[in-house]
Amino acid sequence: xxxxxxxxxxxxxxxxxxxxxxxxxxxxxxxxxxxxxxxxxxxxxxxxxxxxxxxxxxxxxxxxxxxxxxxxxxxxxxxxxxxxxxxxxxxxxxxxxxxxxxxxxxxxxxxxxxxxxxxxxxxxxxxxxxxxxxxxxxxxxxxxxxxxxxxxxxxxxxxxxxxxxxxxxxxxxxxxxxxxxxxxxxxxxxxxxxxxxxxxxxxxxxxxxxxxxxxxxxxxxxxxxxxxxxxxxxxxxxxxxxxxxxxxxxxxxxxxxxxxxxxxxxxxxxxxxxxxxxxxxxxxxxxxxxxxxxxxxxxxxxxxxxxxxxxxxxxxxxxxxxxxxxxxxxxxxxxxxxxxxxxxxxxxxxxxxxxxxxxxxxxxxxxxxxxxxxxxxxxxxxxxxxxxxxxxxxxxxxxxxxxxxxxxxxxxxxxxxxxxxxxxxxxxxxxxxxxxxxxxxxxxxxxxxxxxxxxxxxxxxxxxxxxxxxxxxxxxxxxxxxxxxxxxxxxxxxxxxxxxxxxxxxxxxxxxxxxxxxxxxxxxxxxxxxxxxxxxxxxxxxxxxxxxxxxxxxxxxxxxxxxxxxxxxxxxxxxxxxxxxxxxxxxxxxxxxxxxxxxxxxxxxxxxxxxxxxxxxxxxxxxxxxxxxxxxxxxxxxxxxxxxxxxxxxxxxxxxxxxxxxxxxxxxxxxxxxxxxxxxxxxxxxxxxxxxxxxxxxxxxxxxxxxxxxxxxxxxxxxxxx
Numbered sequence: 001x002x003x004x005x006x007x008x009x010x011x012x013x014x015x016x017x018x019x020x021x022x023x024x025x026x027x028x029x030x031x032x033x034x035x036x037x038x039x040x041x042x043x044x045x046x047x048x049x050x051x052x053x054x055x056x057x058x059x060x061x062x063x064x065x066x067x068x069x070x071x072x073x074x075x076x077x078x079x080x081x082x083x084x085x086x087x088x089x090x091x092x093x094x095x096x097x098x099x100x101x102x103x104x105x106x107x108x109x110x111x112x113x114x115x116x117x118x119x120x121x122x123x124x125x126x127x128x129x130x131x132x133x134x135x136x137x138x139x140x141x142x143x144x145x146x147x148x149x150x151x152x153x154x155x156x157x158x159x160x161x162x163x164x165x166x167x168x169x170x171x172x173x174x175x176x177x178x179x180x181x182x183x184x185x186x187x188x189x190x191x192x193x194x195x196x197x198x199x200x201x202x203x204x205x206x207x208x209x210x211x212x213x214x215x216x217x218x219x220x221x222x223x224x225x226x227x228x229x230x231x232x233x234x235x236x237x238x239x240x241x242x243x244x245x246x247x248x249x250x251x252x253x254x255x256x257x258x259x260x261x262x263x264x265x266x267x268x269x270x271x272x273x274x275x276x277x278x279x280x281x282x283x284x285x286x287x288x289x290x291x292x293x294x295x296x297x298x299x300x301x302x303x304x305x306x307x308x309x310x311x312x313x314x315x316x317x318x319x320x321x322x323x324x325x326x327x328x329x330x331x332x333x334x335x336x337x338x339x340x341x342x343x344x345x346x347x348x349x350x351x352x353x354x355x356x357x358x359x360x361x362x363x364x365x366x367x368x369x370x371x372x373x374x375x376x377x378x379x380x381x382x383x384x385x386x387x388x389x390x391x392x393x394x395x396x397x398x399x400x401x402x403x404x405x406x407x408x409x410x411x412x413x414x415x416x417x418x419x420x421x422x423x424x425x426x427x428x429x430x431x432x433x434x435x436x437x438x439x440x441x442x443x444x445x446x447x448x449x450x451x452x453x454x455x456x457x458x459x460x461x462x463x464x465x466x467x468x469x470x471x472x473x474x475x476x477x478x479x480x481x482x483x484x485x486x487x488x489x490x491x492x493x494x495x496x497x498x499x500x501x502x503x504x505x506x507x508x509x510x511x512x513x514x515x516x517x518x519x520x521x522x523x524x525x526x527x528x529x530x531x532x533x534x535x536x537x538x539x540x541x542x543x544x545x546x547x548x549x550x551x552x553x554x555x556x557x558x559x560x561x562x563x564x565x566x567x568x569x570x571x572x573x574x575x576x577x578x579x580x581x582x583x584x585x586x587x588x589x590x591x592x593x594x595x596x597x598x599x600x601x602x603x604x605x606x607x608x609x610x611x612x613x614x615x616x617x618x619x620x621x622x623x624x625x626x627x628x629x630x631x632x633x634x635x636x637x638x639x640x641x642x643x644x645x646x647x648x649x650x651x652x653x654x655x656x657x658x659x660x661x662x663x664x665x666x667x668x669x670x671x672x673x674x675x676x677x678x679x680x681x682x683x684x685x686x687x688x689x690x691x692x693x694x695x696x697x698x699x700x701x702x703x704x705x706x707x708x709x710x711x712x713x714x715x716x717x718x719x720x721x722x
Contacts, residue, residue: 027075028066029132031125031169032059034140037084039107039148039387039409047417050144051179051228056080058140058174058229061238061257068254071246077132083112091380091388092373093349093406095458100348102390102404104383108145109156111386114437116379126160128167137164138172138205138241146176147184148416149409150192151291151510152385155434157196158515159441172244173197174237177208179228186212188287192513194280199514199611205244207237210271219267221260232257232264239268247273284614285513288422290412290429293511294364295478296339297618299530300328304336304362306343307353309459310370313451314342316462317469321481321500325473326524335361340476342366345411345429348404357425366472367415368430369406374450374457381449382440384433385409408433428475431506432460435467439502447495462492463499470503475511479617480504480519482545514611518552519545522603522617523581531622532564534651535629537587540601540619542571544578544612551575552607556584563597563623565589588623590652593719597623626651627711627720628660631687637670637694639703647687648709650679654717657681661712662690666705670694676712 034055040047059080067076087104106112113122124130126137139160141153157173164171175193177186186208197204211233215222223232235257239250243265250265257264286292301322305311315331322329332338334356343355345367355367372380384407405414408431412421420427439447448461460468470481482501486494508517523541524530532538542554554571558564564586571582586601600618607613631647650658660677664670673691692707711720 027077030078030136032080032138035084035142039144048183053176055140057234058237061235064255065253092375097373097375102388105387113159126163134169140174154196154513171202177211191281195513205241206275207240239265243269243272291510302338304334313465314468317465321470321473324481325479328527340364346370364426382437463495466496466499467503470500471507474507516611518612532588540584541581548609548612550608552612560599564599639694642694650684656717659712659715669703669705
C-alpha cells in the first residue's frame with residue numbers, strides 16, 4: 001500500500017540532494033532536533049522506563065560521514081538542537097488563582113514546538129528564514145513518548161511540517177529503536193514512524209529495523225554498551241539517514257568507523273532500500289495508548305461526569321458535536337451504566353471531582369487536565385503539555401516534591417502508571433493544553449482560552465469547550481463534527497466552528513497516527529428517524545470535509561439484506577467533489593413476514609490515499625413490515641351521513657388469495673362500505689377503496705369508532721396468517 005508514496009518521496013530526496021551539490025551552494029545545512037532526556041527519567045513506579053535515545057551521538061556520526069564524503073564539495077553545517085529544557089513558572093490554580101511554583105519540563109517534540117520561551121525564533125528557524133536556510137531537518141522523538149504517547153508524536157510531525165514546508169528544507173523522520181530492557185520493540189517504533197511519515201509524505205530513515213537486522217544470526221554485529229544508542233548503533237542510525245538522503249552506502253565516505261564500519265554501512269543501505277518498497281503495517285493502528293479511538297458508532301450515546309462548571313462547559317461543546325453528527329445523547333448520574341464517563345484528571349485541584357473508572361458502569365472513561373487560571377494560563381497552559389513538578393521529584397501528595405499530573409501527558413502518564421489504559425480498563429486522555437496551544441499558534445488574536453478576558457479568567461472559552469467536546473466525540477465514535485465554516489471569522493459562530501475543527505483533527509491524528517484527516521461524514525435524515533417500511537425510505541448523506549489526493553470509493557452494505565436495502569451501493573468522491581453530498585436511500589427489503597427487523601447500514605472507504613482508506617461508519621435502522629398498507633390511519637366524518645375513504649394494498653405479493661375482513665367497532669357511529677377485500681397474486685399492489693359513513697345519533701358530543709382490518713386466516717395465504 002505504501003510503495004508508491006514512499007518511492008515518490010525517495011526520488012524527490014535524491015534529486016534535491018544532488019541538485020544542491022551541482023549548484024555548489026556554500027554549505028549543506030542539516031538540523032537535528034531531539035531530546036537528551038527521557039520523559040520517564042524521574043522514576044515513577046508503575047511505568048516501563050525508557051532510556052533516552054541520544055541524538056547528539058547520531059548527529060556527530062552523521063556529520064563525520066557527510067563531511068568526509070568526497071562527493072560533497074560543500075561545507076557541512078550540521079547542528080544538533082537539544083529540545084530538553086526546564087522552566088520554573090508561577091502558576092495560578094483554581095477559581096481563586098492560588099499561586100504555585102512549578103518546574104515545567106520539555107521532553108517531546110510537540111512540547112518543544114509550543115514551548116513559549118523562544119518560540120518565535122524557533123518558528124523562524126524551522127522555516128529557514130533565520131540565519132540558516134536548512135536543507136534537511138531531522139526529527140528524533142523521545143522513546144518513552146514514542147512508545148506510550150505515539151499520537152503526540154503524530155501531532156508533532158504535523159506541526160513541524162506546517163512550518164518547515166514554508167521554507168526549502170526536507171523533513172526526515174528517524175525511526176529509532178528502544179533500549180534492550182524496554183518492553184517495546186523496534187518493529188513497533190518502525191510502524192509508528194512509517195504511519196506518520198506516509199501520511200505526511202515525509203521520508204523515514206528505518207534505523208530500528210536496521211538495528212534488529214544487525215543482531216540477526218547472519219550478521220550478528222551488534223555491540224553492547226550502557227549508552228543508547230551504543231557506538232555502533234549511533235553510527236548505524238547516521239548511516240541509515242545518509243542512505244536515505246543519498247541512496248548510497250556510508251562506506252563511500254572517508255569516515256572510517258573502527259569496527260564493522262563497512263558492514264554496518266552496507267546493511268544500512270540495504271535495509272533502507274528494501275523498506276522503501278515494503279509494507280510496514282496493515283489496517284488501523286490498534287496498540288493500546290491514552291489516545292486510542294473507540295468507534296462507538298450509534299445514533300444515541302449516554303454519558304456521565306463527576307465535575308461541575310468546567311465539565312458543564314465541555315458538555316455544551318459535546319452537545320454541539322452530537323448535533324453536527326446527527327446524533328442524540330443524554331447525561332445520567334454516575335451511578336447509572338452509560339456509554340462513557342468523563343471528568344477532570346488532576347490530583348492537586350478538586351481531586352474529589354476526578355474521573356471514575358468502573359467497567360461495569362462505563363464502557364470508557366476520559367480524563368483531562370484542569371485549566372490554569374487566566375492570571376498565568378495564557379502562557380503556563382502552553383508550557384503544560386509534557387510534565388511539571390512541585391519541588392522536583394515524584395511524591396503523590398500535595399506537598400514538596402510532587403510530580404503534578406496537571407499536564408496533558410501528566411494525566412496520560414498517570415493513567416498508565418495506575419494501569420487504567422489497558423487491558424483491564426479503557427481510560428483515555430483529552431489533551432486540553434495541546435488543543436489550546438494549537439488554537440493559539442494558528443490564530444493568536446482570533447481565539448481565546450477563557451470565557452471572558454475581563455470578568456471570568458477561570459472558566460474556559462466557548463471555542464476551547466467546543467474543541468474538547470469535538471475531541472471527546474471523535475475519539476469515542478470516529479465521526480467528524482465539523483460543519484460548514486462561517487464566512488466571518490470574527491464571530492462566535494466561527495470561533496466555535498474552529499474549536500470543533502481543531503478538536504476533530506487532533507483526535508483523529510492522535511489516534512490514527514496521521515498528519516492529515518479525512519473528515520468522513522455520514523448524516524442521517526434526522527437523529528431519531530430509524531424506521532423504514534415497504535412504503536417509505538430514509539436517507540444517509542455522505543461527504544468528506546477534507547480533500548483526498550486521489551479518488552475515494554465508499555461501499556455501502558447492509559448486515560441483513562432480508563431486512564433492509566440501500567441504493568446506490570457505491571459512491572465515488574474525487575479531489576474536486578469531495579465536499580458534495582451524495583445520498584444513499586435506505587429502504588425496507590421486501591419479504592413475506594410481518595414484524596420489526598433491525599439492520600445496520602455499513603459504509604467503508606477505500607482509496608490510494610492512505611489517510612482516506614480503510615475507514616467506516618455504521619447506522620442502525622429498523623424495517624417495519626406490515627401485511628397491508630393503508631392510505632390513512634385516522635379521519636373525521638360528520639354524523640349526518642358524512643363520508644371519507646381510505647385505500648388498502650398488500651405490502652408483498654402472496655402465493656394465493658388474501659382475504660381481509662373490514663369492520664367497524666361501533667356501527668352506531670360509523671359504517672364501512674365493504675366487509676371484505678380480496679387480493680390476488682395479480683392485484684396485490686392495486687389499491688382497493690373502503691368508504692366510511694357517519695351515523696346520526698342523539699349525542700351532541702364527538703364520538704369515535706375503530707375500523708379494523710384483519711386477515712381472514714382460513715381464506716388466506718398462510719404467510720399472512722396472524
